[in-house]
Amino acid sequence: MRELAYYEAKLEALSEIMADERVHLMGGSFLSLSPRRTLFQKIVQRYPERVVSPPISELGFCGLAIGAAMAGLRPVVDLSTGSFIYEAWPQVVNEAANAFYMSGGQTRAPVVFHILHGIRGQGAAQHSHSPQAMLWNCPGLEIVLPSSPKDVKGLLKSAVESPNPTIFVDHVQLFEIRGPVPEGDLVIPFGQAEVKRQGKDVTVIATSLEVQRSLNVADQLAREGIQVEVVDPRTVAPLDFATLLASVEKTGRVVIVDQCHKSCGIAAELAARIAEEGFDKLKAPIRRVTAPDVPIPFSPPLEEFVTPTEPRIIEAIRSVLR
């Protein structure tokens, strides 16, 4: 199978979704402010009428996208830095998420919100957020967290086909990762976790960039004979809990890794659900590796200290194996 860089696979998906006349892109940082951003210009040039640059009015333009979706379009909105979605919070969590339910199943809002979450390198407290946990607490939103070139392509295409408001949560530090991507059409359905690596000793459930870190860790520990199974939910809403549970059943030991702050983060929900439904299978306490409950500091060594890095994942794995 051909290999692509993550940003290439993402760009490919962005180009392909434009074939649907209903798709409008709003905002232009899908490829971040990284040097790769210039590639996005190709799409702008090809579809100038369907790529728009709104004012710095996230509340206004996210609401616009939701309304346009209600009226039949498939807008894909780039908010760039994850925390900018806070500006649009009332529209996302109180309008988009509720529309289908409140209308008794009449009004769909098939909009996609694209954000770059997490600890990105000197983003400091205001530009390093991972809003996905807060959003998961809001029923009605689908939440997607790709972690590989194949996934970013297949999940983005799936996001645009979804009839529901979808949060597409990306991480800029994934962009240069390379991996196999099948040629041609690739749509990865929501609600299908993927076992990214098989192992029998311990289950590591990870999301987004932390999947890559966990895979690295699994490589390292394999040399010591520790077989780590890495499971990636890929979407948390909907959640493929069965695949997670099957892995827990197999290993009996769980470490959960993600970049949300700890309290009420993604890892909290996964841990709680396993403690409820997989209790009998557990041989050790569940361990979470997350950002601690502190704002993300600017200074590089402090930032690294609060990041779910490989050494922290390893330490947690060892602790559940004890």
Next chain:
Amino acid sequence: MRELAYYEAKLEALSEIMADERVHLMGGSFLSLSPRRTLFQKIVQRYPERVVSPPISELGFCGLAIGAAMAGLRPVVDLSTGSFIYEAWPQVVNEAANAFYMSGGQTRAPVVFHILHGIRGQGAAQHSHSPQAMLWNCPGLEIVLPSSPKDVKGLLKSAVESPNPTIFVDHVQLFEIRGPVPEGDLVIPFGQAEVKRQGKDVTVIATSLEVQRSLNVADQLAREGIQVEVVDPRTVAPLDFATLLASVEKTGRVVIVDQCHKSCGIAAELAARIAEEGFDKLKAPIRRVTAPDVPIPFSPPLEEFVTPTEPRIIEAIRSVLR
């Protein structure tokens, strides 16, 4: 000890905090739109210069309150319905919460945000939110959930003394509850859970209105000889986890009850923490009783169906005792 209704204790606290010249009240629905609201007029009349009615601009006036707090006041802001804090999300979670940390410990923002959360009776999807779980995922905010007349008084006074931004999460269905309240000054420190009822068979950890429901359930089950211990964290940030853990240690069985939606709700975090640190003490899986992951419906029977009602709490308790 004298008995007061919850709304009376709250009003007493509101009157007493006004003795501090730095306290300004912004907004006027501290006693909700219930018939009790007229009592608030006494405060307005006594301190007309320190009770202000802002425009319908939550982002603007919450930010104003934060700025005023930075500059030395102690504003207490009423947002009335819980979800209206979403309008102010960028100010609350990205300015207030980060100010002290980002400034390296220079700038305090001692503001209190008062909200009425939860399922209140025909609030439908947009007016029944419990934003406290989302807010707990944001480090830097203190989160207070009173459940009794004594607590509402002592915690409100403590909130105003706090040097940190504080979310005061109230529930309108608590207002008519009566209970003992000591005369004179009463300040309940943050981070002190209260065992509201002793029991040896099962621990119910509940917040806000659900504490009252759980106490009713404990009464009912006592008649069957089931001894339920009801523990109320009272503040989740800071969290007195030691008291929770001590109860788990005693009973080995845990039910957690709150009104947030299930995924990444308050109950998720408490369950995850117990699964991490109290794993050895658990004799049964942890059970959560929360609002399910659906928007709150308007129609009364549907609304009741999604509420953590007494029958649902009883059912959960029985399931962990099995």
Next chain:
Amino acid sequence: MDLCRRMLLIRHFEESLIGLHDQGRFEGHYHVYIGQEATAVPALSCLGQKDFLFTTHRNHGHLLARGADPGKLFAEILGRKDGYNHGKGGTFHVAAAELGFLHTSGIVAGIIPLAVGAAYAAKARKSDQITVCLIGDGALEEGAAPESFNIASLWKLPVLFLCENNGKYGAGRAAGAAQSATMAVYPLTDLPVAYKIPARQIDGTDAGAVHAAFSEAVAKIRQGEGAQFIETQTVRWPGSETNWPAVPAPTDVSLAWDVSAVPERAREWYRSSDPVLIFIRELVEKGAATKTEIAEIDKSARQAIEQAARFALASPFPGLDEALKDVFAPR
């Protein structure tokens, strides 16, 4: 004549609804459209079938003006199965896609960006649909309003902002706070005008003036001139003075000529500010209808409402499984 019937239908609907609330048939906060009938009825009559509308907590009159079934509307507000949204939305959220009402929000200003978005979609599809954004004066205090005006203006979107300025009423404000205590922009039209959106102020008790202004604005939008803004001004209905609506005197067309049945404190409003009674008086004065004809129309509207209420009260509550349905649309 049709306008007259629709206005009376709204009036009787709302008065009847207040009765249902007082009987405990439904709980929770709600808002009625009494006193603003001469905005929605003539304004929305200027629209085409395929146009979109977005409205707020004060939506009942808008839906009825557009021809909604009062039975299904009552049923929704009572949380019944036969309601427009199977009882899941309730009074704040009545949506009726078949009438163009895609989404109704109880969040002040919540619909403004959405309406601009529907207009964006229509323009993108090169259809000639326009979108009407029905808001109260209070909505201009939210930042969503100027943000949306900016985009609607820059992108010349086919949206008509209809701002109903009903004076000093605002549920979230301290009782008695005057409008000017919460809005520095005066006149309100200065705000859209700053964003280069043409704006007009109209007397909201003058159905003819409302109709004329709307026909013109709708025509301009269809010609591609972009967003337009109209403010209609009405005086606050005395029944909304407390936190919960209360009818000072049930509306009877005879009040158009003799308000002595109305309690003293509310009389002035019914005499000089009630848009329905004003409209009726003018119809008769112009000779467009006789008092008897009006009384007939009134009677039939009243009967339609009574029947609608019976329909709603007979409708069952939805099954409990409905609570867990329609969180997500199926693929």
Next chain:
Amino acid sequence: MDLCRRMLLIRHFEESLIGLHDQGRFEGHYHVYIGQEATAVPALSCLGQKDFLFTTHRNHGHLLARGADPGKLFAEILGRKDGYNHGKGGTFHVAAAELGFLHTSGIVAGIIPLAVGAAYAAKARKSDQITVCLIGDGALEEGAAPESFNIASLWKLPVLFLCENNGKYGAGRAAGAAQSATMAVYPLTDLPVAYKIPARQIDGTDAGAVHAAFSEAVAKIRQGEGAQFIETQTVRWPGSETNWPAVPAPTDVSLAWDVSAVPERAREWYRSSDPVLIFIRELVEKGAATKTEIAEIDKSARQAIEQAARFALASPFPGLDEALKDVFAPR
């Protein structure tokens, strides 16, 4: 003369900072104040010691204009222990309470409500402190701006909105988008004026005009006249054309008279739009300083910056325990 020194200090600071970034001494996005020096320096010189200031991602120049220690500023931007915020804030968030800078936000328009709040506090305490809210033109696109204008106007709060309109630059926008493509309000002052806030537009390369406008506005606010708005207009510095700042030609005072050292494409800006060079030229033309005196000032500013950079580079990174500290203030 002091103004001249401060402007040069800012210029050398920023040019030196770009050098540090290019050497990999710090990472991440950052924004420099080059081209706007003639706003902050004269404007902030009109303030008193106890006044409050709130600023944005483009804060370096504001801090230096107010007398910040360039060493501590560099240290903050490099994430070092001796930074104003122990390295925890970084370039977007430099706060210095001792200088009145309570909170600096990287969120566009994030500080506007906060500044209004500090003004509210000052007024409540009946102090004569004023608050300066330093924003870019892009901030007016956020709803936080009009919401705050409304409150500041209604409550006559002692706040001075200083909007630096630096032309078409906006990091979040598509490269090359003109300002008018994202803001329908034109001139920008129409927005505060709609909210009845007196507003003026000033040439941001004319230090004298800026000083005069600010003295007047500050005086009015201290007299209790309430909020004021000033827009200063500058032309975008060619070094900010790409996403990362790059110096076309290091500033030397001799450029005031001869720009041949500047690459062709950037020359026009240095010739006619550089506020520092304009100021220097005027000083000399008016006979207020000789070229030699200016060169001396420049040299001392340059040396101060070099020394500051050395100080910062010598400062250690904070200890790891610092990461977990100061989430909550102690009681």
